[in-house]
Amino acid sequence: MMAEATEHVTLRVNGTARELDVPPRRLLSDALRHDLRLTGTHVGCEHGVCGCCTVLLDGAPVRSCLMFAISADGHEITTVEGLTPADGNELHPIQRAFQDCHGLQCGFCTPGFIMTVAGLLAENPEPDRDEIVEGISGNLCRCTGYRNIVASVERAAELLRDGDGTPEPRADDGGIASRHPSPQGTAPTPYDAVGDGVPADTDEAGGRGSE
Amino acid sequence: MTVVRPRSLSEAIDALSDAPDADLLAGGTDFMVEVNFGHRRPQRIIALRRVEELQGWRRDNGVFDFGALVTYRQIEHELADELPAFAGASRTVGSPQIRNAGTVGGNVGTASPAGDALPLLTALDAQVVCDGVDGRRTLPLLEFITGPKQTARREGELIVRIRFDRCSGPQHFLKIGPRNAMAISTACLALVADTDARRVRVGSGSAGPRPMRPDEAEAFASEAVDWDTGDIASDDLDTFAEMVAGATAPISDHRGTAEYRSYAIGVLARRALRRAVADLAGATS
Numbered sequence: 226m227m228a229e230a231t232e233h234v235t236l237r238v239n240g241t242a243r244e245l246d247v248p249p250r251r252l253l254s255d256a257l258r259h260d261l262r263l264t265g266t267h268v269g270c271e272h273g274v275c276g277c278c279t280v281l282l283d284g285a286p287v288r289s290c291l292m293f294a295i296s297a298d299g300h301e302i303t304t305v306e307g308l309t310p311a312d313g314n315e316l317h318p319i320q321r322a323f324q325d326c327h328g329l330q331c332g333f334c335t336p337g338f339i340m341t342v343a344g345l346l347a348e349n350p351e352p353d354r355d356e357i358v359e360g361i362s363g364n365l366c367r368c369t370g371y372r373n374i375v376a377s378v379e380r381a382a383e384l385l386r387d388g389d390g391t392p393e394p395r396a397d398d399g400g401i402a403s404r405h406p407s408p409q410g411t412a413p414t415p416y417d418a419v420g421d422g423v424p425a426d427t428d429e430a431g432g433r434g435s436e
Numbered sequence: 437m438t439v440v441r442p443r444s445l446s447e448a449i450d451a452l453s454d455a456p457d458a459d460l461l462a463g464g465t466d467f468m469v470e471v472n473f474g475h476r477r478p479q480r481i482i483a484l485r486r487v488e489e490l491q492g493w494r495r496d497n498g499v500f501d502f503g504a505l506v507t508y509r510q511i512e513h514e515l516a517d518e519l520p521a522f523a524g525a526s527r528t529v530g531s532p533q534i535r536n537a538g539t540v541g542g543n544v545g546t547a548s549p550a551g552d553a554l555p556l557l558t559a560l561d562a563q564v565v566c567d568g569v570d571g572r573r574t575l576p577l578l579e580f581i582t583g584p585k586q587t588a589r590r591e592g593e594l595i596v597r598i599r600f601d602r603c604s605g606p607q608h609f610l611k612i613g614p615r616n617a618m619a620i621s622t623a624c625l626a627l628v629a630d631t632d633a634r635r636v637r638v639g640s641g642s643a644g645p646r647p648m649r650p651d652e653a654e655a656f657a658s659e660a661v662d663w664d665t666g667d668i669a670s671d672d673l674d675t676f677a678e679m680v681a682g683a684t685a686p687i688s689d690h691r692g693t694a695e696y697r698s699y700a701i702g703v704l705a706r707r708a709l710r711r712a713v714a715d716l717a718g719a720t721s
Contacts, residue, residue, distance in 0.1 A: 252472075273469050273534065292468065362617030363531020
């Protein structure tokens with residue numbers, strides 16, 4: 226079989242211009258994973274349902290499996306790898322929130338959720354619960370039942386609003402602490418992963434973020 | 437497979453001149469799914485994303501004029517006040533990721549009976565502007581869409597704009613699907629209570645081989661509504677619902693039976709008209 230002709234494209238990925246020669250048929254998701262070795266972008270269904278392959282294209286979440294790599298030529302792409310500093314030791318506040326609130330179990334869907342939430346919170350820094358549910362409606366999670374993911378988004382919004390990602394929630398700041406007051410009335414209160422909808426005690430469920 | 441990526445309309449038409457039967461790619465939310473499934477094996481693609489003349493929308497002299505590449509996201513965010521049913525319909529499309537990519541021109545060009553933008557465009561008598569190797573022409577939407585996923589677009593042509601006259605009065609879009617997001621409509625309907633013409637205008641989706649226009653039901657409702665007080669008799673709502681349901685020709689498929697769809701369209705029609713009339717009453721009180 227004749228080798229397929231390639232096209233030269235420049236993808237601006239996580240702030241760096243990456244020159245690539247790709248067959249026109251190459252999906253953006255495959256170019257990111259196979260050509261650029263950015264395997265944080267996951268591929269689940271490859272037909273636009275699961276949301277695992279979500280990346281930011283010029284800041285807006287899109288499905289990278291429904292796009293040819295060459296269609297992204299010249300656009301700014303942000304993958305989950307691009308959320309954190311290059312040294313890779315720090316978690317982005319959204320990632321920290323998912324950790325704090327147990328917003329994942331197997332983790333396969335998580336990069337897609339993180340990128341979708343990054344787009345959502347950039348546009349709407351204080352989404353209410355309905356807006357969060359709507360915002361993540363194009364991402365499937367088969368483990369968590371979504372409750373902890375919604376809590377993670379609320380927590381992420383709070384961390385991002387507080388700037389450095391190490392918040393001191395106040396009762397009057399309208400953040401998660403005031404919406405779901407804990408007995409102590411201070412620390413954020415993620416939902417118990419297998420709970421009944423009632424916020425868990427912070428000491429049990431606060432997790433690594435409140436240590 | 438080759439992909440041509442024109443930057444301007446003239447480059448796009450040149451590309452069509454070279455390959456009149458090329459597949460046209462806009463947001464890709466339908467096309468790419470077929471490619472990934474192997475249902476479609478395109479040889480030549482013209483990717484329109486960069487074509488300058490197809491971007492953006494404007495309103496001049498009471499005419500809304502949409503470039504074919506205007507996304508659902510733009511409609512949802514920029515037209516919620518002026519075209520609430522169009523913004524509402526856009527908000528029901530897929531998910532945020534899909535709405536960031538999918539385009540109104542793609543919805544018209546794909547011509548799926550379930551296309552969420554199509555009922556309102558039908559109710560508003562939208563015009564489809566095509567351009568191509570043989571020049572520009574404008575067709576009414578219901579002449580452009582000839583059947584399920586079939587259009588009057590000729591080889592060597594592309595959709596450049598979608599236009600319709602601005603219309604005063606309340607408008608509603610209603611849709612039934614299995615969930616609030618990521619749902620291809622089982623039945624959907626747009627209704628406009630045009631207070632200038634004192635005319636009820638309706639388009640229904642997933643209700644026939646193409647968007648359906650219930651002319652007789654519209655005429656009946658336009659007479660039945662008291663446009664000054666914002667009132668309609670309950671019996672007349674029932675009659676209207678039956679007439680709209682009767683003006684459908686749906687199929688049975690995995691999303692619903694034909695019988696259910698016709699019934700559902702009637703329910704949506706009644707509900708939309710009741711809400712629009714209530715809006716009129718609210719506006720006059």
